[in-house]
Amino acid sequence: MDAPDIEVRGLTKTFGSVAAVNDLTFTARAGRVTGFLGPNGAGKSTTLRALVGLISPTAGEALIGGKPYDGIAHAPQRVGAQFEAAFHPGRSARGHLLTYAPLAGVTAQRCDEVLAMVGLTEAAGRRVGGYSMGMRQRLGLATALLGDPQVLILDESANGLDPAGVHWLRGFLRNFAAEGGTVLLSSHLLSEVELTVDDVVIVAKGELRHSSSMEDLRNLTSSRVEVRSPRQEALESFIASRYLDSATLTSPTTARIDGASAQEVGAAAFADGLELHGLEQQTDSLETVFMRLTTEGASA
Ligand SMILES: Nc1ncnc2c1ncn2[C@@H]1O[C@H](COP(=O)(O)OP(=O)(O)OP(=O)(O)O)[C@@H](O)[C@H]1O
Ligand SMILES: [Mg+2]
Secondary structure (H helix, E strand, O other): OOOOOEEEEEEEEEEOOEEEEEEEEEEEOOOOEEEEEOOOOOOHHHHHHHHOOOOOOOEEEEEEOOEOHHHOOOHHHHEEEEOOOOOOOOOEHHHHHHHHHHHHOOOHHHHHHHHHHOOOOOOOOOEHHHOOHHHHHHHHHHHHHOOOOOEEEEEOOOOOOOHHHHHHHHHHHHHHHHOOOEEEEEEOOHHHHOOOOOEEEEEEOOEEEEEEEHHHHHOOOOEEEEEEOOOHHHHHHHHHHHOOOOEEEEEOOEEEEEOOOHHHHHHHHHHHOOOOOEEEEEEOOHHHHHHHHHHOOOOO
16 A cells, blocks of 8 residues: 655644644654644644644644645545544444444445454454443544555544554554555654654654654653762863763762663773762663653754
8 A cells, every 4th residue: 555644844833822733734644653742732632733734723734645635535535533522422432433324425235344453352242331441442443444544644633542442543554554555643652652663753832852763762761871980080080081071970979871771880990999879870761861852952
C-alpha cells in the first residue's frame, strides 16, 4: 500500500484569546507510527481535529497526502480517526458500527470483522452505555478501521486500555505501519507509547518542542557519574587530567563527570591509584527528558 504522509505546516488555531496551536510544523511519514506527545492542553487534539476537518485552521495547513481532509476523495476509506468517543449509550457496539457503515461504504460483514479485530465480538450485542472505558476505546478504534483506511489518526487511543489491550494495540499499529500505513497517535504519557512509536513529535503550549525518531530521543537520556574521594588534591588532578571538559567539582571531595559510566571512571581511578569512597552512576530517565522538553521554553 502506498499510504500518504501527514503534513502539518505552520498550523495555528486560536480560540478567542487562547492560542491552542501556534505555528506548528511536522510530518508523520507512511510506514511509521508517529507518537504525538505533550502535556494536557498542549494542542494535540486541536491539531488532530484540524487534520480531519473538524475545525478549520486560523492559519497554516493540516494535510494528508498533500490535501486537506475535505479535498480527499472517499475520505472515510482512506483516513480513519478516533477521538474521545461519544457513543449513543442505548446502542449496541454492532448497532453503532452499522450506523457508520454507509458513510464508510462498507457492509455489515465488515462491521463484524472490525469487532473481531478489536476483540469485541462477544460484547458486540451489549449496550455501549454499559461498556468499560477500555471497551469504548476498542469500539472507537473499530469505528476508525471500518473503511479499511491507510491512515490512522488516533487521539489518546491507548488511554484506559488494560495491559493486554495496550499490547494488542501496539502489535496492531506496528503491523499496520509495517504494511505501509501512516499512524499518528497522540498521548500525554510517553511511557504509554514508548514501545509503540517509531518517531516522536513533542508539543507544549501549542508549539513544537522536539521532533525525531524514538531512537534519537532515547539518546538524549544522558548519564553521569558521581565520584567521592577523601583525597582532595588527588581528586582534582584526576579530573583535570582525565575529564577536564566533562567534570565539575560539586564539593571539595565530590566530582560529577557527565557522559561517563561508573565502570569507566572506576577503572581510571584504579589505574591512577585514586582512593574512592563513592562511585555512583546517575541516568536521566526518558520521562525526565520528556519533562524537560515539555517544560522548558527552548525547542530542539
Ligand atoms: N473548542 C475550544 N474552545 C476554546 N478553547 C479550546 C477549544 N478546544 C481546545 N481549546 C483550548 O486549546 C488548548 C489546547 O487544547 P487541546 O484539547 O488541543 O489539548 P490536548 O493537547 O489535546 O490536551 P489533553 O492532553 O488534555 O487532551 C487548551 O488550552 C484548550 O482549553
Ligand atoms: Mg486531547
